[in-house]
Amino acid sequence: MPATVKGAVNLRKSLREFTPDLAKKLPKEIGAALKPITKSAKGYLPDRGQVLSGWLPRQMSEATFPAYDPRVVKSGVGYKTTPSKANSRGFRSLARVFNKTAAGAIYETMGRKTPDSPFVKNQMAKSGGVMRGQGLMKGRALYRAYDENNGKARVAVLEAIQSAARRLNDRATVRG
Amino acid sequence: MANVVIDIATEFTGKKAFKQAETATDKLTRNVKNLAGTFGLAFGTAAVLNYAKTSIKAAADDQKAQKQLALALENVGLARDVASTEQYISRLQSEFGILDDLLRPAYQRLAVATQNSAESQRLLNLALDISASTGKDVNAVTVALSRAYLGNNTALTRLGVGLSKADLKTKSFEEITTQLADTFEGSAKAAAQTFSGQLAILSTGAAEASEIIGTGLIDSLKLLSDGGSITNVVADMKSLATAISDTTTGIALFVKQLKDIPVVGSALSFLFDDLGSGIIFTKLGKERRERLAYNKNEHKAREQAVKSDTKITKLGTTQLSTAKKLSATQKQIAAEKKKQEALDMAALVLAQGKKVFDEEGIQLAAAAQSKLTDEEKARVALKKDIYDLEAAINEGNITAAATLANSMVANAQKLAALRGDMIGLNDIQNPFTAWLATLQQMAMELAKLANIKPMAQTGFTPEQQARYDILAEAKAKIQRKIDGQMADKLLPAGSLGSTLTGTYVEGPEAARMFNQMSASGGPVGGGTVVNVSVTGSVTTERDLVAAITQGLYAQQASGTPVTYSTVY
Secondary structure: OOEEEOOHHHHHHHHHHHOHHHHHHHHHHHHHHHHHHHHHHHHHOOOHHHOOHHHOOOOOOOOOOOOOOHHHHHHOEEEEOOOOOOOOOOEEEEEEEEEOOHHHHHHHHOOOOOOOOHHHHHHHHHOOOOOEEEOOEEEOOHHHHHHHHOOHHHHHHHHHHHHHHHHHHHHHOOOO | OOOEEEEEEEEEOOHHHHHHHHHHHHHHHHHHHHHHHHHHOOOOHHHHHHHHHHHHHHHHHHHHHHHHHHHHHHHOOOHHHHHHHHHHHHHHHHHHOOOHHHHHHHHHHHHHHHOOHHHHHHHHHHHHHHHHHHOOOHHHHHHHHHHHHOOOOHHHHHHOOOOOHHHHHHOOHHHHHHHHHHHHOOHHHHHHOOHHHHHHHHHHHHHHHHHHHHHHHHHHHHHHOOOOOOOOHHHHHHHHHHHHHHHHHHHHHHHHHHHHOHHHHHHHHHHHHHHHHOOHHHHHHHHHHHHHHHHHHHHHHHHHHHHHHHHHHHHHHHHHHHHHHHHHHHHHHHHHHHHHHHHHHHHHHHHHHHHHOOHHHHHHHHHHHOOOOHHHHHHHHHHHHHHHHHHHHHHOOHHHHHHHHHHHHHHHHHHHHHHHHHOOHHHOOOHHHHHHHHHHHHHHHHHHHHOOOOOOOOOOOHHHHHHHHHHHHHHHHHHHHHHHHOOOOOOOHHHHOOOOOOOOOOOHHHHHHHHHHHHHOOOOOOOOOOOOOOOOOOOOHHHHHHHHHHHHHHHHHOOOOOOOOOOO
8 A cells, every 4th residue: 555645746846846956856865765676676586597498588479478588577677756647546656666567577476366377387496486465466576575675665755755845845934 | 468566655636536525525515504504694584494404304314314224233133233333333424524324325235234243344344445445436335245245246346356256266255355455454544534535524524413403403393393293394494484584574674663763763873784784793793703803813913013023123223233343343454454554664665775784785796796716706696696585585575586596506506516626536646655756756855965976175174174074974874874774665776866875974973064064154065055945934823823713714704614523
């Protein structure tokens, strides 16, 4: 469950308009908080020798099942600090980490619903990653890294936002 | 499509949120208006009638829902839980801002399905979380849960709560609800803490107040009605509204009649000027409210303004005194500066005057113009450079100092070259060689003396002959001495060019012969006369010391070191 804050989008606009230095600093601070998660997640992703040979990229595409290219999959793990568009329920994400490639998502969650799948069994026999997390946020790479982060990133992000708001208010306050 | 994303922080700012907030605000506005109408528009017949109708209807619906829920609970054997259920629903309403009109049917549905109060409450909590998280209607969620409880899981798949068909087939209802609880736990509480949720809670509070008022009205009308039943409520409400309207009209007529009285009416007319927009008491109440507002807000603002003025005045006084001090200090600094400038001028003049009487500089200049040797010229130039360099350093003239330093180095090199010419190391000879050569020279002179041939003996007197004999004997003795004792120390005899001959005398005899020669004015026996003249002067020891001291001073003055050092 992500933390919900109020006025963060407007805060970003105000920072950009009145204090450009703080506007540049805030994403850096948020990024510094999120980077450990993505770094750990990339470390949990298997390399070329740790995946099934048939899952690796081939010369010619033979099927629609996404091939696992370690370089592409690892480059698909990252973070964003810009506010997203509102989802169907009206929530805008202020900071997020993602594992956006299809192969990365497959490795992340495979076996969660079908633990007896031959593909899952074979892959686990070759290189079994530990699943961590709860419910829909249970996985081997990104979810695991987030779970092992123990909420430090969330706290750091909230502190960064609050700190930016406080500094903006300090500068905007007229002292006489 | 892959969608592995973790939102670390979010903000509830979407359009949907605004719509929900607007809806909630509208509801709140309506309810507040209804409440306000109760007090502010008490004399409006239509307003009273409308609010009374609404309140009575809400109260009647609430009572109906309560009775239906109680009946349903009794039917499923949960009659003992009716009171606790009402408290539970009331708590949910105030905590999450969901009207009891929605909660009661939902709870009733779950209670009928589960026939268990604890399970019903657990499922209703879960339904509220799912509803808050997914945006689905609470009723829709409770219908799905109640059906699932009875074994029909189809409705759950339509909720979009992350349950697959495999989950629904393989897992029990308990496992499914546990999974859903893990997934959506805390959503309802989080939603209630948002702005929209808070507005919803306010709105439910207003609705609850309206229901309470409506309940009171129903009770009042029951009391007023003849039969004590609600059959004639509507007629009684109309009667009450008509009575209030008539009363208002009566008051207005009374006031009009009062104003028509000649003296009293004009005297009291000011009381009724605002009758069109309200009663005089309204005006009084408004004035009192404004006065109170003034007391609370304006007074504080004035106090703050007075404090600010006091601070500004103090600050101005402080600034004025500081400016005065600053001005005095600047004047003092300017006076000191003038004094310093005068002193600097005097020092400059003094330095110029000193230059005029600079004896050492004059002496050096004179020495440089006189006729001197190259070495002396170099020394004088070097000394002058040193003197000028000291002066330049004292004056702080760096350019001149650098120039003089270069000149000094050049003169020093020149002097060193000149002194190198004078004191060539090659000129230093072996002192023993020089001593030996001196001895050889002496030997040669002696040999010359020894080779003096005797004069003819014919012209001698007997006395002269005697002297001649003595000299000859002395020569012979010298010859023998040389031959015997110094043969090994002298050069070979051939190198002297001749051989020593004759005789020599020694001791008292030689002295006597010397005296005789001196007395006669010529050599004894008429030989070669050797005159020895001493150059220089003979002086006393004191004069010698004085001369040496003077010489040392002269050497020192000319720059030649006269120090002496030795190591024992």
